[in-house]
Amino acid sequence: MLFGVMLAAALLLRLFVAPIWIGYDTDVRTFLAWADRAYTVGLNGLYTNAKDYFLDYPPGYMYVLYIVGMLHHKLAIPWESAGSLLVLKLPAMLADIATAVMLVRVALSKQGGMRSWAQALGLAALYLFNPAIWSNSAVWGQVDSFFMLFISATLLYQQRGKLQHASFFIALALLLKPQALLFGVFLLIDVARKRNWMTWLLCVLTGLATMAVISLPFAIGRGYGWLVGLYSGTLASYPYGSLNAFNVLALLGGNFIDLNQTFLHIPYQWIGLVLMVLAMIYVCLIYLLGYQRRGAVLYLSFLFITAVFMCMTKMHERYLHYGLVLALLSFIYIRDKRILWLFIGFSATHFINIADVLLRSFHQDYHIPRYDPLMLTVSAANVVLFIYACQLGWRLFVKSDQDRQEEQLATASAEQAASLEDISQEGQRSSNETEPGPVSFRETKLWKSIFQGEEGSIENGERGRGRWFTRKDWLYLGALVVVYTIIALFHLGGHTDPKTFWKPATSGEAVVVDLGSSHQITRINSFAGVGEGAYSYWFSQDGENWQDQIAVKSDHTQVLTWHAEEPKKEARYIKVVIDTQESAALHLHEIGIFGDGQTTPLHIQQVQALNVNPADEGAPASLFDEPKDVPYSPTYMNGTYFDEIYHARTAWEHLHKIEPYESTHPPLGKILISVGIYLFGLNPFGWRIVGTLFGVGMIPIMYVFAKRLFGRSEYALIAAFLFTFDFMHFAQTRIATIDVYGVFFIMLMFFFMYRYTTRSFYRHRLWATLIPLGLSGLFFGIGAASKWIVIYGGAGLAVLLAISLWERYREYRFAKKLLLRQASTEEEIPALEAVMEAELSPEESAQLQHVKRRFVPGTIWTLLWCVLTFVLIPVTIYTLSYIPFMMVPGPGHGLKDVVTYQVHMYKYHKDLVATHPFSSPWWEWPMMLRPIWYYQAKFMPEGMLSSIVSFGNPLVWWPGFIAVLFSLYMVFINKDKRLRLLLIAYGSQYLPWILVPRLTFIYHYFAMVPFLVLILTFYIKQFLEEGPPKRRQWVLGYLGGVLLLFFLFYPILSGMMIPAKYSFFLRWLPGWNFF
Template sequence: MNRILQFIKRTASHLNTDSDAKLLSQKDFLCMFLFIYLFTLLAFYRLGNNYAPSTSYSTDTDNRDIVLDFGDYLDIGSISIFLGNLNTRHFSISAFNEVTGAWEICNGDTIAESVFAWNKIDVNYRLRYLGIVSTDDTAILNEMVVQSTDGSILTPINAEEYSALFDEQYMFPDDKTYLDSTMFDEVYHGRTAYEFIHGITAYETTHPHLGKILIALGILVFGMNPFGWRFMSVAFGIFIVPLMYLFAKRLFKSSFIATATTCLLVFDCMHYTLSRIATIDIFAAFFILLMYYYMYQYFTKDALYRSQQASRTDLFPPKNVALPLALSGISMALGIATKWTGVYAGFGLAVLFIWYTITHFPKKQVLRLFGFCCAFFVLVPLLVYVLCFIPVVGYEQYDNLIDKALQGTISMFDYHSNLEAEHYYSSPFYEWPFIWMPLLDANDTVNASKVSSVSCMGNPAIWWIGILCELYVFFRWIFKKDKKAGFLCIAYLAQYVPWMPISRITFIYHYFPAILFVILMMGYTMLHIKEHFSWGKRAITAYLLVAVLCFFLFYPVVSGFPVDKEYGLRLRWLKEWILVL
C-alpha cells in the first residue's frame, strides 16, 4: 500500500504546481487512494471478455459461397456470425435438396449488422448441405457457429475447408451480452480504433480522432476484444477521480468536502457507465475538467504571486503563473482533438481568462499574457488537432497533413449540421438534468426471467439534488458576487448552453461534462452547509449514504449484471424510463 500511496503522491504532484506542496495532507492521499481503489474495482468488474474471435474469412465477388456439409440430415436452428470490421452484411441462406438437385431458399435476405459482435440468423430447416451466400461485394467473418434447434453446436464435416470460421468455437458464449460483443457506439469508435491500427479505411470520421487513438492503445496491449477496446475508457474514468479530489480540495480547502465531492463522482451512474464503454466521451470529459482545473490554478497562483511583492521579477508571466496557464491550454488542445465539445469548454476558459486578466493586470502585462496564450490556446490546439489525423485512412486525395485535417473538419461539420436522424432514446437538452430519458446501451436476454442491461443515466440522488445546488450557486454568483461561484457557473454554462440551439438529435450523455461541474457546485453547497449549520457534517454524511445506496439500487441496470426483468421494471420511476426490455 505504501508504494501505491507514493505513486498517487507523485501523480498528484504533477497535477499540482504548488511549490510548497501543502495542498494535500496524508489524509488526502489516503482518501484519494481509497476512492481510486474502489472505483477501479467497480469499473473493471465484469468489464468484458479478454478474448474474441480474431482469425477471419473474407468473401468477395469471386468467392461469395460457403457450403457446409453436416454428413447427414439435421435440424438446423440458427447460424451465429461474429463479424469483422465491416457492418451490415447481407446473406442468402439455402439448403440443397438432393432429390431435386436444387438449392431451396431458407432465408433469402438476412442481415448481420453489428461489427465485432455475434449476430444470430434463424434458419429452422432440416438439411445436410447448408449454403451461405454473401450478397455484398465483400464481407469479413471472424467466426461462425451453427446450432441445432435444441441449441447444441454442430460442426460440419468439411470445417477444415473454412478453418478460419471454425477454429475459435470455444469463444461462443452461452448467452450473448455486452461481455462478448460491442454495444451502442462501440461499433463506431472501437471499430475505427481497430482500423487505425491496421491501416484500414476509417469508418467513423464524424469526430476528431484522439479518443479513438487512445482506444487503440488498449487494443494494442490487450487485443481486439471487449476488455481491450474498453480498457482506456476505464483508465480515464479512474483518472477523473483524483482530479476531482484535487479540484475540490483546491476550491474548498476542506478534506471533508473534497471527500464528499469525490464520493458523488465515484457513485454517479453515468460516470460509471461511460468509463466502461469504448466511446470518446469519457476522454473529452477528463480533458475538459483538467483544463478548468489548471485555469483555476492560474487564478490562485497569480493571487499568491501578488501577495509576495518582494519576490516579483522582470520576467512576466512568472513561471509559477505561466505553467498552469500553459497546461490549461495543452489540456484544451487534447480535449478539442478528442471531441468538439472541447471548443465549448474553450469559450468558457476564454471568458474566465479575459475576465480575470483584464481586472487584475495593467495593460502592458495583459498584452504579454494574451501573446503567451496565443501560443498555448491557439497554436498548440491547432497542432495537436492536425496531428490526430495522421492514422486516418480513407479521405479523398489531399496535398498534405494540414489539407487532410481541413478536409476532415469540413466533412465533420457537414455531417453534424446536416444530420437528420431519429432515435427512440434521444432527448433534448432541457430534459437532461431531470434524467427524463436514459439511454439503453445494451439489453440482452439471459434466460426466461433475467436480462443483462446497460443503461446510461445519472444517479437520481445526485442529479436531482444537483439541480437545487445549481440554483444556490447561481444565486451566490448573481446576488452575492461570489467569484468562486461565478467560476463554477461559467464552466457549467460553457458545457450546457452551446447544446441549446443544436437541432440534430442529442442524448443524455452529452450532459456529462456539465455534470462534473454540477458535482463541484454540490461541493460548494455542502461547504456552506457545513460552515453554517452545526448539524451540517451529519446531514452531508447521511446524504452521501443515500447517494451510494441509490447507485447500488440502479447498479444492475447500468452495469449489465444479470438481473430479473421484473426488478428492472420496478426501477421505472419516470414513465419514459426504459431500463430493461
C-alpha cells in the first residue's frame, strides 16, 4: 500500500511539473518534429533523405515518437501546448516509475537479499524523488530513464549469468541510443570468459536478430547499411572538449572548445583519449580480477559510465544520469554505504549541472563560458567523487577490507605459504589439465617458458637445429615471385611519353602550325605536364581568318595525361593560344593532330611562334617534335589515372626542386616514386615501376612471416599464394600512389615485432632481443614517413611490446616465488609438499636467479632502446624525408615550415568534406559492397570496355573476415599467441578508421589484408592438421578457386580491353560497377 502511494505521488509530481516548462527547447522541439514526421511519412520513410533532414537517433525510440505523433494528430493536440508536453514526456516519466518498481523487486528478490520493505522503499524513494532524476524526464524532456531501463535489465541478467537475455536487452538499448555500446564491454568479457562457442554464437545471433527485427520497418527497400552509417555519424558529431558537462575537460577549460585546441600544449582530444583509455584499462582490470563477487558488473558499469562522462570528449551534461540507477542497483548487491554516499554526491552535482544548463536555455544561452566559476567548482567536486569511486572499486573487488586484515595478521611463514599457493594457482591456470588438484610447478607454462621457451606458442615451428629456410622454400617462393612479377609487369605502362615541353610565361602567346594542305581534323590530342592553365585551338584555311575556337582547360585533374578533343573541322592552319597561365605554370609537352581515317598524327609542314615571351622555358616547336609518342586513343598506358595525378606529379617536382603540389601526405612515398621517374623517365612505366616492385617484395615478406608463424613451407606457400592473387594486392601496387609503401613497411614492422616477441632476455643475450625490436622501430619510422596509416599500427606495436614485457614480469615474479620456497625450511610449509614435490636442482636455481637478476636491467634497457628506435629514429627519418621540400629555392622551406606542414596535413584530413561516387565507409570494406573504380578508357570500339577497379578476391576476403570474427572468440579459448598477435595487428590498422570523419575508400583496407590472410592461413593449418588426409585436396581446390577468380577478374583489375557483356558476369553485387 505504502509503495503504491509513493508511486502515485512520484507520478503526480512529474505530471504537475511536465507541462509547466517546455524543458530544453532544442531537444523537445526536435522530438516533436520527429514525432510529427514519423506519423506523417510512416516508419519506412522516416530515414529517407536523411541528409536533408536532421535525425541522428536510432530507430528504437521512433516507435514511441510515432505514437506521440499519432496522438497529436488524432486528438488534435496543438504542438508545444501543455497537453503536447505531457504526451511527449509521459514515456520517460513512466520509465521512472518502472525503474522504481524494478529496484524494489530486485531488492526483495533472493539475489538482492533485502528482507526489509523499509530498506527497499527507501531506495525507491531515493530514486523517485531525486531531483536529478525527475528533472530529466519531467522538466528537461529527455528519455534517458527510458534508455536506462533496458540497460538495467541487461546488467541484471548479466549478473545472473543469463548472457543471451542480456544480449537481447542490450540490442534493444542500442536501438534507443548508441551509448549502449559502452555498456557492452563487460558483456563481451563475460561471453569470452565462458569459453563456449555456442554461448558466443547465441549471444551474437540474439543481438543481431533483435536489431534486425526491430529495424525491419525502417529497412524495407533500403537494407541495413544506413543504420551503421547513422551510428558512425552520431559518434563523429560534436567536436568539442565538453558540451556543458561538468567534468575533467570542463575543469581544464575545454567547454565548447574545439578538440584540436590545447591545454598546456596538449590537444583536448588527446587528453580525453588518454584519460579514457587509462580509465577503461583500470575498470576492466578490476572486473577481470573481481568479476566473481556480488554486484561487480553493476558497480563497475556505474564506474565505467561515470569514467566516460568524466574523461571523454564530446560529453553532454546529461550523461552522468546513466550512472545513478546503477549505483543504487550495485548497492542492493554489495550493501556498502559508501556507494550510497557516491549516489547522493553525484546526484547533487548532476542536478546542479543540468539545472544550470536548463536555466540558461530559458534565456537562449546554450554555451556556458569556459571559465564559469560554478562549472569549475562542480567539475572539481565531480573529479573528487570520481577518484573516490575508483578507489572504492579497487577495495571492493580486488583488495577487500578482510584481505587487508588478513595481511596485517600474516606471519613471515604465512607469506611464504601464500607464495607457494600462488605457484600452485599459476600451475592451475597454465595447465591444460581439466582435473582438479594441485599441479607441479614444473608443468606450468611459466616454468616451460623460463627453461624451454614457450612451447606450442608463437615460436611453434622454429625449434631444432639446421636451416629453417630450405631449398623447398626457395623453390616455392622463387616460382611464386617469378610468376607474379611477369603478371604484374605485363602492360604496366608505356615507356615513351613526350619528354620536351613548352612552358609559356604569359597568356596570349601562341603557336601556328601549317599542315601543308587542308584536312578534315577529327581529333587533337595534347599532353599536359605539371602546372595549370588553359589554352584553345583555332582553325583557318588561309592563316588569316580564325574561327571555331575549342577551349581546353588543364587543371590539377589533367596532369601527365592526354587530353583529347574531336573538332571535326576542315582546316589547313591550326593555332594554339595560351588563354590563361596560372602561378603553377602549365607545361605543355606534345600535341598530335589527326586527320580523317588516320591513327598517326598529320605531318607538320611549318611551326610559327607568336608573341613569345623571353621568359618561356622550352620552345613552342617542342609541341610537335615527338609525333611517334602521340597515341590516337590514349589509355592508362599513356598517362595518369586516379591519384597518380597528384603523386606522380609531386614525385617529378621533388626531382626538379619545384614546390610540391601534393602536401597532404608525408613525402617519402613520392620520393620512392621519383626513383622510377629518374631511372625510366616521366612516363607511366617510370612512375609505376617502384610501387610494383614493392608489391613483388611483399610476397617474400608474407612467405617468411607465415613460415616463422606456422613452421612449415606448405603453410608459408598458402599464405603467400592467397596474398599474391588477392585482387587489391595486384591493383593497388600497379597504381602510382603511396599506399603500397605504407603497407609494405607495416608488414615489416609487425614481422620484426613478432620476432622480438619470440625472444626473451632471459634465454637470449639482450642485444639479440634488441635487434628485431630496433628493426621494427626502423621500419615504423620509414613507413610513417610514407603515409600516416603506419602510425595507426604503432599502437599495435606498443600493445605487443607491453604484452611481451608483462610476460617477462610474470616469469620474474614466478622465479622469485620459487626461490622464496627454496629458502624456506621443510617444516614451515608441510601442507604444500604435494605441490612442491621436488627440490630445485642447482642448474634450475641458477636459471631462476638469472631471471631474477635480469628483469629490471633488461626491462630498462629495452624501454630506453624503444625511445631511440620508436621515437628518435622515426622522427629523424620523418624529418629527413622533407629534404627535397627544403631544397626548393625561396623562403618557406625551412625546418619550421616542415612543422607547419604537419598541422596542414592534419587539418586537411580532419576537415575534408568531399563526395565521391565510389567512396565507402569502414564497415563496408570487408564485405566489398563498393569497390573503387579507378579508370575507364575512352574511344573504345563499340561494345568493348577497359576499366581498372580495386577490391578483394572474394575467396580471400569473405572467408578471411569470417576467420577474423571467429578469432575474436577463439583467442580467448585457445590463447594462441600467434592469433593474438595477428588480431592486434589487424585491429590496430582497422579500428582507427571508425573514428576518421573524412571520405574513405575500400583501398584503405589494404593495410589489414596481410593479417587477414595470415589469420585465414592459421585456420587452414588447423583444418589440415585436425582432419583426414583428403582435406589436402579440398585446400588445393580452394587455392585453385582463388587463382581462377584472379584470372576471371584480371581484365577489370588490369585495364585489359574486354567485351562489355563479360563485365556483367563479374557483377556479383549491386555496388560492383565496372563501367
